Amino acid sequence: MIKNYITLLQSNDLKATIQRTSILKSIDQAGHISVDEIYEEVKELHPTLSLATIYKNITLMQENNVIVEVPINGQKSKYELKKDDHMHLICQVCGTIQDREIRPEAKEALVVENFQLNSSKINLYGVCQSCQNR
């Protein structure tokens, strides 16, 4: 969990408005969260914050490398703070998403001839531990 959303925004050329810090906080706390879920959360504290503002800022923050889209099979995309390379474990029972390091061996084994790789998106779908124990 990050503390300083103001600095995060400003160091990426975005003005630090209350709306933006609230959205970032919501994303950071949840880990991975959709537009609707952000709206539900954020409107507790800021009832006037509009969905349009969330959409505009989601786009802007992606362009400015503050957040990243996480598209998921069968669901609306979620968003996360930009962070180091990692993969997602997506539980098909409870829907939670966990981050995991991508082991160096995996990165090596994914290298492809004749393709200039920029980023790897790895999502593993299955059943998380707590859902297995039920």
Added chain:
Amino acid sequence: MIKNYITLLQSNDLKATIQRTSILKSIDQAGHISVDEIYEEVKELHPTLSLATIYKNITLMQENNVIVEVPINGQKSKYELKKDDHMHLICQVCGTIQDREIRPEAKEALVVENFQLNSSKINLYGVCQSCQNR
């Protein structure tokens, strides 16, 4: 490229309508294709085929394991025929998607403790060979 969409449908408990075989053919030929693109293609031959029918069938064919959604950052989802495990090379310049085998070493290196893995979705974003040569 598959020849027999009728058998494919019937062996998955779906009636073989012209609409469905047309949609499947369009997906198969394109490799990866969005709902809109399917609509554009299919309406050449079947001008009355409606978007509603495409949506209904995309859902149905996913449920019956005939096709698979491919969610992509910053774009509408595409769909592909269900096939053996593979990963996607997504060109950020021209947008094309290529299939590639996932090497066994990569599969091993992706195994995670305490997670019952059902399927791995791997998308590599970068620049394809022909876009590098320009």
Added chain:
DNA sequence: ATAATTGCAAATTTTTTGCAGGTTC
């Protein structure tokens, strides 16, 4: 013959846009 499927139009949901007033730096 039966149950399922289609196409249309309408409804719903999701996302985008324009602009007046307010805010950040």
Added chain:
DNA sequence: GAACCTGCAAAAAATTTGCAATTAT
């Protein structure tokens, strides 16, 4: 003070639904 942001309402785009007519098996 200038440039940028927000919130609203309205528009546009995407997806779903209900139902009468048609089609697959």
